[in-house]
Structure formats: structure tokens, C-alpha cells
Amino acid sequence: MATYAEMREIFDDITKDFRYEHELNGCLNCGICTATCPSAHFYDYSPREIVQLLWTENVEQVYDAMQEKIWACAQCMTCAARCPFKNSPGGLVAIMREVAIGHGLQSAKDVLRPFGRVMLKLITTGNQLSPDMIQPDHFPDWGPNIQKVEGDLKTLRKAIPMKTLQTTDTAWEVALKTSVEMYTIWEMTGVLKQLETMDENLFDVIEDFIDEKREEYEEMLEEQEEAE
Amino acid sequence: MNGIAGHGEFFQPTNLSAADAEKATEWVKKRVDRRELDLGERMDDVREHMWELEKEGEILVHRITDAHKPAMVKTLFGWDKKIPTLQLWHHKSCGQCGNIPGYPTSLLWTMNQLGMQPGRDYLDETDQTSCTAWNYHGSGIGNVESLAAVFLRNFHQAYVSGKRMGHQPGHFYPLVHCGTSFGNYKEVRKYLIENATLRERVKKILGKLGRLVDGRIVIPEEIVHYSEWVHVMRKRIASELQKIDVSHLRATVHMACHYSKMVHEDAIYDPEVLGGNRAAVGTSMAAALGAQVIDYSTWYDCCGFGFRHIISEREFTRSFTIERKIKVANEEAHADLMLGIDTGCVTTMDKNQWIGRAHEKEKQYTMPIMADIQFAALACGADPFKIVQLQWHASPCEEVVEKMGLSWGESKKRFEAYLEEVKAGKIEYLYNPELALSA
Numbered sequence: 324m325a326t327y328a329e330m331r332e333i334f335d336d337i338t339k340d341f342r343y344e345h346e347l348n349g350c351l352n353c354g355i356c357t358a359t360c361p362s363a364h365f366y367d368y369s370p371r372e373i374v375q376l377l378w379t380e381n382v383e384q385v386y387d388a389m390q391e392k393i394w395a396c397a398q399c400m401t402c403a404a405r406c407p408f409k410n411s412p413g414g415l416v417a418i419m420r421e422v423a424i425g426h427g428l429q430s431a432k433d434v435l436r437p438f439g440r441v442m443l444k445l446i447t448t449g450n451q452l453s454p455d456m457i458q459p460d461h462f463p464d465w466g467p468n469i470q471k472v473e474g475d476l477k478t479l480r481k482a483i484p485m486k487t488l489q490t491t492d493t494a495w496e497v498a499l500k501t502s503v504e505m506y507t508i509w510e511m512t513g514v515l516k517q518l519e520t521m522d523e524n525l526f527d528v529i530e531d532f533i534d535e536k537r538e539e540y541e542e543m544l545e546e547q548e549e550a551e
Numbered sequence: 552m553n554g555i556a557g558h559g560e561f562f563q564p565t566n567l568s569a570a571d572a573e574k575a576t577e578w579v580k581k582r583v584d585r586r587e588l589d590l591g592e593r594m595d596d597v598r599e600h601m602w603e604l605e606k607e608g609e610i611l612v613h614r615i616t617d618a619h620k621p622a623m624v625k626t627l628f629g630w631d632k633k634i635p636t637l638q639l640w641h642h643k644s645c646g647q648c649g650n651i652p653g654y655p656t657s658l659l660w661t662m663n664q665l666g667m668q669p670g671r672d673y674l675d676e677t678d679q680t681s682c683t684a685w686n687y688h689g690s691g692i693g694n695v696e697s698l699a700a701v702f703l704r705n706f707h708q709a710y711v712s713g714k715r716m717g718h719q720p721g722h723f724y725p726l727v728h729c730g731t732s733f734g735n736y737k738e739v740r741k742y743l744i745e746n747a748t749l750r751e752r753v754k755k756i757l758g759k760l761g762r763l764v765d766g767r768i769v770i771p772e773e774i775v776h777y778s779e780w781v782h783v784m785r786k787r788i789a790s791e792l793q794k795i796d797v798s799h800l801r802a803t804v805h806m807a808c809h810y811s812k813m814v815h816e817d818a819i820y821d822p823e824v825l826g827g828n829r830a831a832v833g834t835s836m837a838a839a840l841g842a843q844v845i846d847y848s849t850w851y852d853c854c855g856f857g858f859r860h861i862i863s864e865r866e867f868t869r870s871f872t873i874e875r876k877i878k879v880a881n882e883e884a885h886a887d888l889m890l891g892i893d894t895g896c897v898t899t900m901d902k903n904q905w906i907g908r909a910h911e912k913e914k915q916y917t918m919p920i921m922a923d924i925q926f927a928a929l930a931c932g933a934d935p936f937k938i939v940q941l942q943w944h945a946s947p948c949e950e951v952v953e954k955m956g957l958s959w960g961e962s963k964k965r966f967e968a969y970l971e972e973v974k975a976g977k978i979e980y981l982y983n984p985e986l987a988l989s990a
Contacts, residue, residue, distance in 0.1 A: 341695075341742075341746055341748070341749070342695065342742070359851070361852065361853045361855060361857075361871050361875070362857075362867070364871065364875075365867050365870060365871065366867070394859065397853060397855070397856070397857035397858070397860060397867075398688040398689075398857070398858050399808035399809075399812065399853035399856075399857075400734070400808055400809065400812045400813050401808060401812055401851070401852075401853055403812060403813070403815075404811070404812035404815045409594075417687070417688070417691065420690075420691025421691050421694055423691065424690075424691050424692060431691070434859075434863075435690050435691075435692075437862065437863035438689065438690050438859065438862060438863060441686060441689070441690075441862060442686065442690065442692065445681075445683060445686045449680030449681055449683070450645045450648075450649065450680070450681050451645045451646070451681055451683070451685045451686050452645050452646055452649040452650060452685075453649050454649050454650070456649070457649065457650055462902070464865060464869065464903075464905070464906040465902045465903070465905060465906070465945055466904070466905025466906065466945060467905070468905065468945050468947075469902070469945045470942065470943065470945075471941065471942040471943075471944070471949070471963075472936070472942040472963065472966060472967065472970075474970055478970055478973055478974055479942070479970070480652075481973045481978060482937070482966075482969065482970055482973045482978070483652045483656060483940065484656055484660075484937065484938070484978075484979055484980050484981045485652075485655060485656055485659065485675060485980070485981055485982075485987075486675075486980060486982075486984035486986075486987040486988075487643070487648075487675055487676070487677055487987045488648050488652050488655070488656075489978075493649075494643070494644075494645040494646070494647075494648035494649035494650075494681070495643050495645075495648045495677070496677045496987070497677060497679070497680060498677040498678045498988075498989055500678070501677070501678050501679065501680055501708075502680075504704060504760050504762075505680050505701070505704075507756070507759060507760060508697055508700045508701060508704065508756060508760075509697065511700070511755070511756045511759070512693075512694060512696040512697035512700060512756070513694065513696075513697075514692060514693055514694070514697050517692050517693075517694075518692060521692065
């Protein structure tokens, strides 16, 4: 259990985010946000409660909500579109999630463990999803009719009449230069650090991958220079 | 004195006929438009500040010029929005390209049919990343600075992309395929315009990447979703290209949350479409084709995608989509199909139907799911497999194809024969593939 000082630090980090002023303007407790929230149908989650806890500066309860409740939000932003005060409970949840990660909360690590594969794909390729991640074996709950034509994935992808889409391990072909630019963004904005806090092993794999791709890019540039 | 209106014991019914009641309240309806009373007057149009920043030399605005042949539309509060119709840079969606490839192929096919020339009137290239917002909304990894840097990198590339074809900077204008990218980019643009510290921080990153123009970041005049292009082109698509009558089909539309609820003041509303009471895109295309657009009580609901949920908490996703979308479209709307305008929604509703058997063994609720542009391409004679790529859909899209008078079986046989040609290297393209290889 965190001390009050630790919880206060977490609370202050939420309110320090410049978006906080945009997303929280007051609250009448009208509950429109919760009435329209898809997650409130299925989880012990209420956007109204999140707003109230922040608005009343309930440091302990905010910390408590960050353990599980904030991860129920579907980020559809219906609450934001409906709120008469122009609050964005979904936007506040996004800030709270970032802070939960920044502080390395164990609950965040637990929630995000199944997300590792997507993270690996995103950070290394700039795509979040690829055809080889959506094979019938991975999604038995999608049923037997998941693909209406038999055939190997490579051939089926080649039959898509856009050159950029004829890939299996990325959603579209991303130029090497583009990926390398992306790695610089990850580094300079602290995203790799966030990842290291959440999952050290995944971070190590990604770091090695980035190093390899950068070397590959340098070699490509050298070859181009020599050719000129 | 006893009142003639109000609550409690004073209340008396007016006993007006329906026509007289309508007449009595007509003036109120005329004067009180909920949207006028809503937030419009209290809300800043961020685009006005964008022009001020450009004057001060802080940013460069990527303009929509006459060369882009723009069409004007109205958004939620009656503000104008410019939609370019030519010289478009396709900003692809990772979910569409990875999972529903018939989405972008139908769009490019339609553009070709309208006489647009690849390399001049549109460009699809490899120098782009996803917006990374699916991950951000799902996991919380990432931050406003990384989202802003990705936005500015991709849109700078759009600005300069025509150079290798001999075009001037700004020739191609970004057309965003994904609803979440669209919502995220609009949100990030707003933060960039309002927050000088954020601008300074990302400027350093963009400088390092060589992605500044005369020391300035490039911000687009408008952020444009593909469905907005479809919306403004719908009458041309229907009048010039449509070959198949769809007037017997009952179509429901699912509006993507990140289209109409994120920076919601920027979504298109049109008095010709559902009385202007709901966002127009998607619905407007179905109506222009002559399909019967059927309203339903959960129209405003999200699909249940949830970003994180569709990957690691699918019980929520499938329960919500079956209960609030598929079942309602079946029982209430008696629809033949459901159209989407976004990546996550089409995936969610398309893939999560079979599992409904776990709850309701007696009756499985099914519904063909596809994007507005896939439906339009089918109605305009596109091949259901080669172009519309319905083979990747799990929902029973074959039912719609058959109802349109096309033979699913024959089309499938033709496609299977084409796969043999593909194996032999004879691949058909929508554009010269060399155009795609940008770097």
C-alpha cells in the first residue's frame, strides 16, 4: 500500500498535466457521462465518479481508482461529447493511465501484460497490427468463418491490388527511413523509458531490434553514397 | 386563477388537434435549435488561432487550394469546413490495411473510376507510420508529445511527398483513413495550437528529423477523414458510377465515436441527412445510392472496440457489440447490413458475431458488416473479392452480395483462379507500384 505522500505525488502528477485544465471544468453530478458510457454497462466503473474524485481532490480514492477502474474505460469519448461542462472523463482517464505507467504501478503492469505483442509491433514498425497477428488460431472466438477463401497468407496478401499492402508482418510496407525516424520520436519523448518501466524484458528485445534497424539504415545510406 | 398550463392541479390538456399543436409550437422549434443553444457560442474555433500563429511565423499552414478542388460543408455548429477532392495523400489505417484491406482498395478503385490519376490526383506511399493512437488509447504508453511528433512527421511527409514526381510542396493533401487517427490528430492539433511549450518541445524533435519547413512545423488547414471525401463525392459516385439498384436493401449505419465525439465540433452535419440531427457521413453515401437507411435506438452507442478491450478483454467487446449493435440492427431495424466508417468499429462488429452462440443458443444474431465505401464500390460494379476483398470479413457479407444480384459462388471461383495467376506473378494493381516506394 502506498503512503499518503506517494499518493499525493501521483495526484499532483495528474493535475500537473497541461490537458487537465482542458478536461475538467466543474461537475454537477448530473451523471450524463455514466448514463451514456459503454463500460458502465459491464464494469464497476463510472466516469462521473472519476470526475468527482478528481474535482474534490480525493487523493486516496483517486489512487484506488487507478488500480483497476481506469482500465475499464473504452476511450470512446462519448462522455466528453455529452458533458454539459465540457469535461472529458475519458481524457482524464488517459492522463491517469499515463501517470500510472510513469509510477510503475503493479496494477498497470498486470493489465498491460497481454498487450506486449501489440507494443512490440508498434514500437518496432510503426504499425499496430499486422495480418500475421490475425490468424484464425489466435482468435477462436471469431468463429470458423474468419476467412472466406482458403490459401496461404502471403498469396492472399499479394492479391490485394495496392503495392503497399502486400505484406504479412506489417499492415503496410513502412520505409526503413520512416521507422528510424519513429525510433527517434520514441526516444526523445520518453516512450522507451515508459516501456522500460512497464516491461524490462520487452524493452531489451525492442532496444536490440532498434539497434539492428539503425545499423541497416546506416549501411543503406553508405551504399547509396557509394553508388552516387 | 387556474392556469391553463403547467404542472400539478392547474394542468389542463389543450385538446388541440395534431395540426393545431404543430402550428402552436412551430415558432418555438424554429427559434430553438438545440445546437445553437449548446456549446457553439462558448467554443473557440481553433482554426482562427492557427492563422494567427502563421502570421507570427510560428507555424506553416498546409493550405487547401483551388487545385485541390475543395467542396464546402457545414459542421456541428454550422461552421464551414473545406474538403479537398483532388491531389490526396492517402494516410492509411493499420487496422484497415492489416485486417480489412477492402476498405482502402475500394476507396482507391472508386477514385480511379472517377478518372483520378495516381501520382497526380492521389498518392499511396510507404513513407508513413500509423498515428499510434490505438496503442495510446489502449495502453496509456505514449504521451501527447509523442502523438504530436508523429502527427507532424506524417503530415510534413504529406506536404513534401509530391517532390519526387515534380510537384510543388503542398501538392498532395492528407486524407486520413482511420477514425481514431482523425480524432487523435484533431485533438493533437488543438493542443499544438494552444500550447507554446508543446510546440517548442516537438519542434526540437521535428528539427532533428529534418521535418521543418523554414524552421516551422507544418499544420494542415483542415484534418479530413476519407468518409468526408465520400460524403462530398456521393452524388457523383451515385450518378456517374452506380450500376446496381440497392433500393430494396435496408441499411443501418454505425457512426464511429472518434469521428463524431472527439473534437465533435468538426464533424459534418447536413440538413439533407437525417434532418441534420446526426453526423452525416456514411449515412449520406447509403442514401445517395438509394438504399433504405433505417434508424435504430442505439445509433449513438459505441461499438465496444475499447482499444485495449478488443485485444485483451474481448468479453466486454463482444457482449457490447452483440447487445447494443448487432441484436438491435436485427430485431429493431430488420436490416440487411450495417455500414461503418471506421477501422475498429467494422472489425469489432464483423468479427464478434459467431461467439454470440455462447449466450443465445436458440438464435444467432448475424449482420453483414462493411464500410460505406465498400458498399458503394459493390453498387458501382467492383468485384466482391478482387476489389472489395470481402473474403477477409467474418460476417455474412455473401448475403448482401447475393441480394444485390451478384453470384458469390461465381465471384469466388473467379478469384480462386486469379490466385493461381498471383502465384505466377501476374498481379493486377490499382496504380503503378513504383509510385508507392518513397524512400
